[in-house]
Amino acid sequence: MKKIITIGREFGSGGREFGRRLSEALGIAYYDQEIVSEIAKRTSLSEQYVQSIVEQRPVFSFPIHIGRSFYPTANPIFEMNMAVYQEQARIISEMAAKSSCVIVGRCADYILRDDNPFRIFVYADMDSKIKRCLEKAQEGEKLTEKEVKQQITSIDKKRAQYYAFYTGHTWGDKLNFDLCINTSHTAIKEIVPAVAKLFG
């Protein structure tokens, strides 16, 4: 049976890592903001990507780096651009129709609501989000704890606005999710096998 899993996440909570590991554990496709944006630019990629999953080639073959940066280039998530949203929503619907997948962000829980996705929200307390961001800081990013905290707050505020704008719902409200996972005290790689068992 096809599995559609959507993941909402607070910035710095490790939601992408969780989604990536879960897709690996289940052997299904993985999409996030960067991948969806890239597919929107180059349609041929979507076919290649799904094909690579179907052929059981490594999930990581898709040419998008894993990580995060405070300095994204031309990041459409913060543009309240209906055309971009609609194009990305169309891509997400197409991808979900093609194969089982994990989709991080992009209001996918709402876009795919008629497909009854399993909806996960990944969150953490501020201290652990700051710690994770500092650990994953890329070279050249020299931010203080205070600056990191400001960035986290600012990015999540924009995510909440984006989500509310396109869905009419409150971002992070646990009633909109089937499972909410706090990564403050538990290692993501230890949570993934348990969550994967839900779909086994």
Next chain:
Amino acid sequence: MKKIITIGREFGSGGREFGRRLSEALGIAYYDQEIVSEIAKRTSLSEQYVQSIVEQRPVFSFPIHIGRSFYPTANPIFEMNMAVYQEQARIISEMAAKSSCVIVGRCADYILRDDNPFRIFVYADMDSKIKRCLEKAQEGEKLTEKEVKQQITSIDKKRAQYYAFYTGHTWGDKLNFDLCINTSHTAIKEIVPAVAKLFG
């Protein structure tokens, strides 16, 4: 390694069933409001109960029925009675010191905070809580959907007050839990093996 698992829950979400099944799956002790109240009355019971767990006898040997009723007799949860709270907190701490256990309700997440319990919150949307309550209604309980909804709202309001009074925290705030489980669309018996795997 000892496992201490605390479960907060909305009324009608199946939190007790979840806790009971999880304790069975893990083969560890189970306590809830009724059991703790009963132990508070008859101290000798606690020894018997823990002994029955240690000897791997059925977890269900404890002489407390499983179920729920809108008509509890002398239910101390709704009395803001510091003496009762303190006595029950002492019992919970003692039980947790003796053996691995699942504890439902009673602010156990807060009482045992120094033991780093794994904190679960079980919740559901109102429709599914009403449905569950109507299905589990005991003979002689003939309530309409509207009445059940009022009861659920009223009981959870009191739980929130009780929790806030003794812990100073907001009841059901996901930051106070490691895992929040929505039972609206997923069968509890299907969730339990996955959650048990976290402790395997």
